[in-house]
Amino acid sequence: MKSGVFDKKAFIQSVRDNLKNLYRKTLEEADQQEIFQAVSFAVKDVINDRWLATQQVFDKEDPKIVYYMSMEFLMGRALGNNLINLKEYKEVREALDEIGLNLDVIEDQEPDPALGNGGLGRLAACFMDSLSTLGYAAYGCGIRYRYGMFKQKIQDGFQVEVPDNWLKNGYPFELHRPEYTYEIKFGGHVRTESREDGSLRFVQEDYQSVLAIPYDMPVVGYGNNVVNTLMIWDAAAKDYFELDSFDKGDYQKAVEQQNLARNLVEVLYPNDNHVAGKELRLKQQYFFVSASVQRALARYKKNHDDIRRLPEKVTFQLNDTHPTVTVAELMRILVDEEGLGWDEAWEITTKTCAYTNHTIMAEALEKWPIEIFQRLLPRIYQIVDEINRRFVLQIQERYPGDDGKVARMAILYDGQVKMAHLAIVAGYSVNGVARLHTEILKNEQLHDFYEMFPEKFNNKTNGITQRRFLMHGNPLLADWVTKHIGDGWITELMQLARLVPYASDAKAQKEFMEIKRRNKVRLAEYIKEHNGIEVDPDSIFDVQVKRLHEYKRQFLNILHVMYLYNELKANPQMDFYPRTFIFGAKAAAGYRNAKLTIKLINSVADVINNDADIKGKIKVVFIEDYRVSNAEWIFAAADVSEQISTASKEASGTGNMKFMLNGALTLGTMDGANVEMAEEVGMENIFIFGMSSEEVIAHERNRDYDPMQIYNSDEGIRKVVNQLVDGTFSPNDPGLFRDLYNSLLNTQCTQYADTYFILKDFRSYVDAQKRIVEYYQDKQAWAKSAILNTAHAGKFSSDRTIQEYVDEIWHLDHITVPDALVAKM
Numbered sequence: 001m002k003s004g005v006f007d008k009k010a011f012i013q014s015v016r017d018n019l020k021n022l023y024r025k026t027l028e029e030a031d032q033q034e035i036f037q038a039v040s041f042a043v044k045d046v047i048n049d050r051w052l053a054t055q056q057v058f059d060k061e062d063p064k065i066v067y068y069m070s071m072e073f074l075m076g077r078a079l080g081n082n083l084i085n086l087k088e089y090k091e092v093r094e095a096l097d098e099i100g101l102n103l104d105v106i107e108d109q110e111p112d113p114a115l116g117n118g119g120l121g122r123l124a125a126c127f128m129d130s131l132s133t134l135g136y137a138a139y140g141c142g143i144r145y146r147y148g149m150f151k152q153k154i155q156d157g158f159q160v161e162v163p164d165n166w167l168k169n170g171y172p173f174e175l176h177r178p179e180y181t182y183e184i185k186f187g188g189h190v191r192t193e194s195r196e197d198g199s200l201r202f203v204q205e206d207y208q209s210v211l212a213i214p215y216d217m218p219v220v221g222y223g224n225n226v227v228n229t230l231m232i233w234d235a236a237a238k239d240y241f242e243l244d245s246f247d248k249g250d251y252q253k254a255v256e257q258q259n260l261a262r263n264l265v266e267v268l269y270p271n272d273n274h275v276a277g278k279e280l281r282l283k284q285q286y287f288f289v290s291a292s293v294q295r296a297l298a299r300y301k302k303n304h305d306d307i308r309r310l311p312e313k314v315t316f317q318l319n320d321t322h323p324t325v326t327v328a329e330l331m332r333i334l335v336d337e338e339g340l341g342w343d344e345a346w347e348i349t350t351k352t353c354a355y356t357n358h359t360i361m362a363e364a365l366e367k368w369p370i371e372i373f374q375r376l377l378p379r380i381y382q383i384v385d386e387i388n389r390r391f392v393l394q395i396q397e398r399y400p401g402d403d404g405k406v407a408r409m410a411i412l413y414d415g416q417v418k419m420a421h422l423a424i425v426a427g428y429s430v431n432g433v434a435r436l437h438t439e440i441l442k443n444e445q446l447h448d449f450y451e452m453f454p455e456k457f458n459n460k461t462n463g464i465t466q467r468r469f470l471m472h473g474n475p476l477l478a479d480w481v482t483k484h485i486g487d488g489w490i491t492e493l494m495q496l497a498r499l500v501p502y503a504s505d506a507k508a509q510k511e512f513m514e515i516k517r518r519n520k521v522r523l524a525e526y527i528k529e530h531n532g533i534e535v536d537p538d539s540i541f542d543v544q545v546k547r548l549h550e551y552k553r554q555f556l557n558i559l560h561v562m563y564l565y566n567e568l569k570a571n572p573q574m575d576f577y578p579r580t581f582i583f584g585a586k587a588a589a590g591y592r593n594a595k596l597t598i599k600l601i602n603s604v605a606d607v608i609n610n611d612a613d614i615k616g617k618i619k620v621v622f623i624e625d626y627r628v629s630n631a632e633w634i635f636a637a638a639d640v641s642e643q644i645s646t647a648s649k650e651a652s653g654t655g656n657m658k659f660m661l662n663g664a665l666t667l668g669t670m671d672g673a674n675v676e677m678a679e680e681v682g683m684e685n686i687f688i689f690g691m692s693s694e695e696v697i698a699h700e701r702n703r704d705y706d707p708m709q710i711y712n713s714d715e716g717i718r719k720v721v722n723q724l725v726d727g728t729f730s731p732n733d734p735g736l737f738r739d740l741y742n743s744l745l746n747t748q749c750t751q752y753a754d755t756y757f758i759l760k761d762f763r764s765y766v767d768a769q770k771r772i773v774e775y776y777q778d779k780q781a782w783a784k785s786a787i788l789n790t791a792h793a794g795k796f797s798s799d800r801t802i803q804e805y806v807d808e809i810w811h812l813d814h815i816t817v818p819d820a821l822v823a824k825m
């Protein structure tokens with residue numbers, strides 16, 4: 001297997017040996033979890049040869065390295081994906097089959113490593129896959145949370161959060177690297193002393209420290225022997241006997257440091273697009289950033305003696321503002337430890353750090369109270385203060401007397417540290433994640449910065465990896481595509497355009513829709529098993545799966561379901577094509593309206609699914625615990641993809657791209673990457689509705705939107721809104737959904753009513769839903785559009801996105817890892 005020739009017998013022997021060594025069991029005695037472990041270790045053996053070989057190439061060729069700094073990596077299960085990228089998936093399935101084992105069952109034993117919330121974390125995971133596949137040297141840098149994203153249970157229609165103990169059985173794909181342990185210092189104070197040459201030295205004293213210990217996870221490239229590393233940090237306390245001399249005997253402090261280490265990496269904050277502003281979160285940020293920067297510089301210094309040339313070999317990409325302290329930590333090391341002057345250090349830092357913006361929403365912009373920041377990170381604060389002082393001078397020089405500019409742009413203002421401002425000032429690149437989003441950044445949210453640093457701003461439209469979201473998630477369609485156009489699409493997704501001629505071919509249409517149906521049957525079985533609900537695979541599968549957030553407007557979707565139900569109830573004989581509305585979403589644990597929306601969806605499902613009058617023509621399903629592993633199946637089975645965010649609010653979206661690749665038709669607003677999807681697939685093959693981002697922004701600016709007017713003048717809307725509070729869906733507690741009702745109509749609730757323009761877009765949404773059902777009934781037209789969606793999804797590969805980052809931001813060197821080198825390991 002060393003150079004890619006799979007040997008069934010050797011593989012099975014390796015599995016047997018692993019069972020013997022790990023559990024002292026035979027294949028016949030082992031349970032499925034044990035078999036999963038044994039199979040995974042056998043796969044890791046194969047990976048390790050490539051991983052070692054890749055490291056040797058790094059050492060020999062000294063390529064420039066990107067450190068992708070991210071609080072979140074939503075990796076999903078590794079076993080199946082690793083086999084796919086090793087090009088051994090089918091062979092291993094057959095080999096296991098021959099000894100009576102089923103790879104699906106074995107894969108299902110793996111916990112989803114869910115070290116992320118949603119899109120931002122999944123993007124980081126797709127990027128790692130593409131970096132390896134394209135042959136670039138990269139480290140993903142993050143945190144090894146003991147508990148990842150919570151598991152969601154639905155009890156009585158409500159979300160209940162259950163801890164995700166993903167490390168319970170041990171995770172076979174991680175590698176403990178205690179030899180790369182670093183010390184991270186919090187708190188205390190900074191003493192200034194003079195060096196012999198008269199310059200100042202800053203020494204942090206009286207601090208609390210924790211040790212950062214990395215675990216490496218392999219990131220296997222597709223068919224190219226390249227294995228990059230996801231480096232996630234665990235925390236540990238210093239051994240009592242190894243405490244610094246001035247801490248010896250300070251028992252209280254020793255205990256505090258133990259607690260700090262225990263709490264630091266305990267759990268992922270389950271907020272998506274929202275900051276909670278907790279002190280522990282800032283500690284997490286500095287912890288993984290400091291450890292990663294120390295590691296990156298140590299690696300650089302091993303082979304280079306001129307720190308001034310760091311930007312030629314290292315770049316840090318900041319995934320949102322969460323890792324922005326990278327900038328100050330790098331300055332600290334360059335000035336305090338390497339002894340560089342401020343200007344020299346600044347020159348290096350501003351050529352090494354680049355920032356990706358993921359949101360324009362106020363509640364998601366990170367601002368830390370100076371008090372917390374300074375107390376926790378005293379030296380880092382001094383550095384930020386100096387960066388700010390110099391930047392404010394720069395603003396004043398350019399805009400004399402314009403205090404508004406300083407107020408809007410300073411890094412430190414109003415007692416707060418504005419992380420986005422720091423990232424923009426210190427970064428050499430600021431990118432948005434879809435064309436529309438980048439334009440809004442330049443023209444609205446970050447306009448002042450764009451005026452000052454136009455050259456920094458650029459767009460990198462997000463993407464997804466086709467290896468996981470087509471090959472692994474939808475093997476039937478993957479094989480169908482390969483049958484028609486060969487397998488080049490696996491690493492060059494633009495080749496999907498060669499499917500265009502088949503879109504009008506009757507036989508291809510039939511095959512394509514037959515595959516869609518088989519995937520719908522697979523999902524229907526999953527739903528039957530998990531929800532106990534029978535759904536008809538011949539109904540339209542209309543799907544909205546993503547984090548629950550008001551701006552994503554699951555509320556609009558379920559209000560429309562209520563509206564349809566009212567129509568059907570009023571006229572049971574009406575012409576009605578059967579529909580299945582499928583939802584999946586986790587809500588942040590403290591987000592009340594989001595959690596109430598989950599309850600509403602489940603309450604509506606209860607009433608509708610059990611109403612004999614409508615003869616099963618509408619079914620509503622809430623899939624529990626939406627996560628990467630079940631997502632793969634859901635995308636494969638969707639007819640309609642709901643991407644209905646209030647225009648201007650969704651920076652890009654990536655779920656939209658996964659559905660498109662799998663041949664679903666999008667029902668969406670002109671928001672995020674939907675705009676570019678429409679451009680690729682053509683307006684005939686996508687269903688667009690609602691206000692444009694310009695209209696939304698104009699209403700927000702003028703504050704002239706009045707939902708009451710719509711409520712008063714539209715009877716159909718009034719009826720569903722009233723049903724939120726008349727007990728139709730909560731007979732035992734008619735007031736249950738009062739807060740959702742208020743969010744639509746009551747100005748007391750937020751700054752103004754219906755912040756997300758749900759009633760405003762409602763009629764347009766109803767109309768688009770009508771158009772899409774009518775279209776579905778023209779089987780040929782639908783099949784053609786479905787194939788064209790897959791055929792035009794090429795742009796949305798994360799391979800394209802990563803190549804753009806490489807060409808325009810990172811400037812990495814391409815590496816190759818020859819088979820011959822792997823064979824020597």
Ligand SMILES: *Cc1c(COP(=O)(O)O)cnc(C)c1O
Pocket residue numbers: 117118119120122545546547626627628631652653654655656658
């Ligand atoms: C792709 C993905 C997301 C992001 O979905 P959006 O619709 O872009 O918000 C969230 N969670 C999981 C599990 C995903 O796979």
